[in-house]
Amino acid sequence: MERIPILKMGDCLLVTVQVDMHDQMALTLQDDLTTRISQTKAKAVLIDISALEIVDSFIGRMLGNIAGMARILDAQTVLVGMRPAVAITLVELGMSLPGVRTALNVERGMDLIRMSPANRSRHDRESR
Amino acid sequence: MTASQGEQLPIRTSEEVVVVRQAVRKWAVAAGFSIIDQTKVVTAASELARNTVVHAGGGTVLIEQITSGERRGLRLTFEDSGPGIPDIELALKDGYTTGNGLGLGLSGSKRLMNEFVITSTVGHGTKVVATKWK
Amino acid sequence: MPKPASSKLSEVLLRYESDILATWMQLQLSAVKHRGDLIKNSDLREQSARFLELVREGVQTGDPNVQSGAAWAATREMLESLSRSRAKLGFTPAETASFVYSLKAAIFERLREEMGSNPQALVTEIITASELLDVLGLLTMEMYQKGREGVIARQQQELMELSTPVVMLWDGVLALPLIGTLDSGRTQVVMENLLQRIVETGASIAILDITGVPTVDTLVAQHLLKAVSAARLMGADCIISGIRPQIAQTIVHLGVDLGNVTTKATLAEAFRVALNRTSRRIVDADFQASTTGA
Numbered sequence: 001m002e003r004i005p006i007l008k009m010g011d012c013l014l015v016t017v018q019v020d021m022h023d024q025m026a027l028t029l030q031d032d033l034t035t036r037i038s039q040t041k042a043k044a045v046l047i048d049i050s051a052l053e054i055v056d057s058f059i060g061r062m063l064g065n066i067a068g069m070a071r072i073l074d075a076q077t078v079l080v081g082m083r084p085a086v087a088i089t090l091v092e093l094g095m096s097l098p099g100v101r102t103a104l105n106v107e108r109g110m111d112l113i114r115m116s117p118a119n120r121s122r123h124d125r126e127s128r
Numbered sequence: 129m130t131a132s133q134g135e136q137l138p139i140r141t142s143e144e145v146v147v148v149r150q151a152v153r154k155w156a157v158a159a160g161f162s163i164i165d166q167t168k169v170v171t172a173a174s175e176l177a178r179n180t181v182v183h184a185g186g187g188t189v190l191i192e193q194i195t196s197g198e199r200r201g202l203r204l205t206f207e208d209s210g211p212g213i214p215d216i217e218l219a220l221k222d223g224y225t226t227g228n229g230l231g232l233g234l235s236g237s238k239r240l241m242n243e244f245v246i247t248s249t250v251g252h253g254t255k256v257v258a259t260k261w262k
Numbered sequence: 263m264p265k266p267a268s269s270k271l272s273e274v275l276l277r278y279e280s281d282i283l284a285t286w287m288q289l290q291l292s293a294v295k296h297r298g299d300l301i302k303n304s305d306l307r308e309q310s311a312r313f314l315e316l317v318r319e320g321v322q323t324g325d326p327n328v329q330s331g332a333a334w335a336a337t338r339e340m341l342e343s344l345s346r347s348r349a350k351l352g353f354t355p356a357e358t359a360s361f362v363y364s365l366k367a368a369i370f371e372r373l374r375e376e377m378g379s380n381p382q383a384l385v386t387e388i389i390t391a392s393e394l395l396d397v398l399g400l401l402t403m404e405m406y407q408k409g410r411e412g413v414i415a416r417q418q419q420e421l422m423e424l425s426t427p428v429v430m431l432w433d434g435v436l437a438l439p440l441i442g443t444l445d446s447g448r449t450q451v452v453m454e455n456l457l458q459r460i461v462e463t464g465a466s467i468a469i470l471d472i473t474g475v476p477t478v479d480t481l482v483a484q485h486l487l488k489a490v491s492a493a494r495l496m497g498a499d500c501i502i503s504g505i506r507p508q509i510a511q512t513i514v515h516l517g518v519d520l521g522n523v524t525t526k527a528t529l530a531e532a533f534r535v536a537l538n539r540t541s542r543r544i545v546d547a548d549f550q551a552s553t554t555g556a
Contacts, residue, residue: 020149023142023178054149054167056174057232080497084457085167087495088450093171093236094222096491103497104464164454 004029006036012044012113013037013075014106018051026062033066037073044113045070048106050081060095067100076116077101080109131203134192139206141186145177148189152204155191159202161262169202169260172237176206176256179233183226184210184254194259201242201261209253216246270377271369271387275318278372283314286368295360300351309344314365316340321394328397341398342405349409358406362399366392422451428459428468435536436465436498437529441474449485453492460498467536468493471529473504483518490523499539501525503532 002025007014013036015029033045047063049055055063067077080103082090090096103109135155137148152173156166173189180187187208194203213219220238225231238244243259275282287310290296291303316337325333341362348358369391377384426448431437436459438452456468470486472478478486490500503526505513513520526532537543 020146022146053153054171054174056171056178057236058174058178079495082495082497083167084454084461084492084496085164087457087492088164088453089167089171089240090495091453091488091492092168092239093175094232094239095236097495102495104460104466105497108464108466108497164450 003032006032008036008040008042011040011042012046012110013040013042014046014048016048016051020053021059023058026059030062030066030069034069034073037070037075043075045075045077046106046109046113047077047079048081048109049079049086050083050105052083052086055082055086055090057093057095060090060093060097064097064099067097071099076113078103078109078112080104080106130196131192131194134190136188136190139177139180139187139189142178142181145174145181148177149174152191152202155193155202156260159193159200159262161202161260165260165262168240169204172240172258172260173204175233175237176204176258180206180208180210184208187253196261199261201259203257203259206256206258207253212250212252212254213246213248214250216248220246269324270383271373271391272318272321272324274372274376274387275314275321275369279314279318282365282368282372283311285371286310286314286365289364289367290361293360293364295357297353297357300353301348309361313337313340313344313361317365317394317398328394329401337398338401341402345402345405346409346412349406349413353406355403355406359399359402362395362402366395369395418447422448426452426455428455430459430463430465431469431533432537432540432542434463434465434467434540435533436460436463436468437471437533438468439471439474439529442476444475444482444485446485449488453489456489456493457496460493460496465498467499467501467539469501469503469529469532469536471504471532472502472509473506473529475504475509478509478513478518480516480518483513483520487521487523490521499524501532501535503527503529 002019004015004017004019004021004025007016013033015033017029019025021029036042037045045066047066049063052059063079067079070077078101079097082102101112103112135151137151138144139148149170153166153170156169161169177189180189185208187206187210190203190205190207192203192205194201218224220235221231222235223231224235234246237258240260241258242261243257245257246254248254287307290306290310291298320328320334320337323333325331328334328337344361345358348361370388373384373387373391377387427439429437429439436456438456440452442448444452459465460468470489472486475482486502490502493500501524502520505525505527512518524532524535526535534544
């Protein structure tokens with residue numbers, strides 16, 4: 001079965017969604033990600049959806065779920081690269097993904113992860 | 129209002145929902161929709177197609193390019209012979225769900241389209257006609 | 263439609279076309295509804311001559327179907343462009359339609375002179391001519407209406423685009439001074455412009471200034487929050503500024519929920535917050551000189 005690849009960069013997992021996912025694929029990604037977070041003890045998940053032409057309520061819910069599950073596993077999630085048309089449509093649909101952090105692009109997302117208080121204090125501990 | 133051309137597709141699996149999305153995208157582009165309107169109509173189609181699979185076990189969609197005067201639009205007609213919707217008004221409320229979703233499928237797609245008509249007979253099936261004007 | 267009836271009309275139109283035109287022009291120029299301020303006499307003469315010619319040609323074909331018959335296509339086309347141009351020039355619907363209706367008197371007069379000895383035939387001809395011009399007059403009204411609607415739609419669109427600028431205040435900070443009421447159409451345009459500019463500039467903060475928004479009711483608040491949510495989905499935070507005391511009162515009275523959006527009284531205050539969040543601040547030049555000098 002087709003799977004969305006998950007890359008590991010330091011203690012961050014990077015997912016770039018590049019295909020129009022059907023529902024089962026989205027659910028598989030959700031499972032794979034939670035498994036990888038707990039296996040690798042990753043502290044952050046960056047999901048790049050700049051290639052996605054639509055996000056409907058199912059994909060939206062999956063993204064919210066991933067953020068929620070990651071939080072329980074002590075990792076933060078940043079969603080990056082949403083297109084303007086997708087953002088407007090999602091809001092109109094009634095979804096604003098309140099529990100998900102967002103950034104304009106991968107670079108900004110990385111900055112956000114680096115600057116987050118949790119990460120900073122951990123660095124402080126490690127450098128001591 | 130006249131339909132100039134159209135295409136009918138089956139919706140039985142979640143893979144076919146993706147096929148419907150792509151077909152609707154193609155028609156929206158051909159009708160000259162803006163990127164935002166394309167995205168809205170494809171998203172609505174995705175919600176309605178998923179409803180057809182999840183609640184009725186499958187059905188069909190008819191995608192038609194229509195004109196009324198000088199206006200051009202896209203009309204999507206989803207039909208299934210599933211269990212039907214007993215209370216349409218309730219089904220159109222935000223947050224109402226019988227599946228395990230968020231209950232935004234019907235109400236949300238209604239907001240994304242310009243015209244939205246549901247007819248349903250319990251035990252016989254449901255028909256949703258949703259139109260988006262350029 | 264009895265053919266012989268219209269053949270007399272057709273004959274009169276053909277033989278006395280220039281006389282009828284002269285009478286008609288006189289009628290139009292002396293009418294109360296004449297708008298010499300909006301249209302030149304030479305243009306009016308040209309239009310009148312063309313219209314009369316088309317009516318004559320139409321009547322000659324004997325086709326009674328003025329509404330959609332092929333014989334009348336050119337006439338309808340001419341009336342359409344005439345109505346459209348008059349709507350744009352500022353003619354009222356009545357003034358526009360009187361162009362067609364004033365032709366009646368000119369034609370009737372000529373018919374009376376020709377057929378005065380045969381009142382019965384005269385009435386028949388008058389009815390025929392009258393019916394014909396009534397339909398054309400109504401078509402004119404309809405087309406005027408359409409032209410007017412087009413004007414309104416275009417103005418609305420222009421107004422919308424004019425009234426929703428997105429300005430860059432600082433590197434990474436955008437501002438949207440909103441003027442007028444926010445309805446769902448406006449909100450769409452505002453959102454589109456805002457999100458597009460976020461992509462272009464890479465801004466991380468947008469200030470929505472509502473100083474120019476007359477009232478904020480539940481619906482307007484919903485629209486504002488939509489724009490805020492959409493911007494946030496793309497990674498930009500919004501601050502709402504320009505909340506006047508009355509607006510603060512209505513917001514509380516109506517129980518409008520602005521969620522956890524940061525709100526500030528003035529754009530200046532919001533700008534200060536925006537700079538703060540992007541790790542910058544405004545320093546007094548004298549103060550800075552004295553500290554760096556020391």
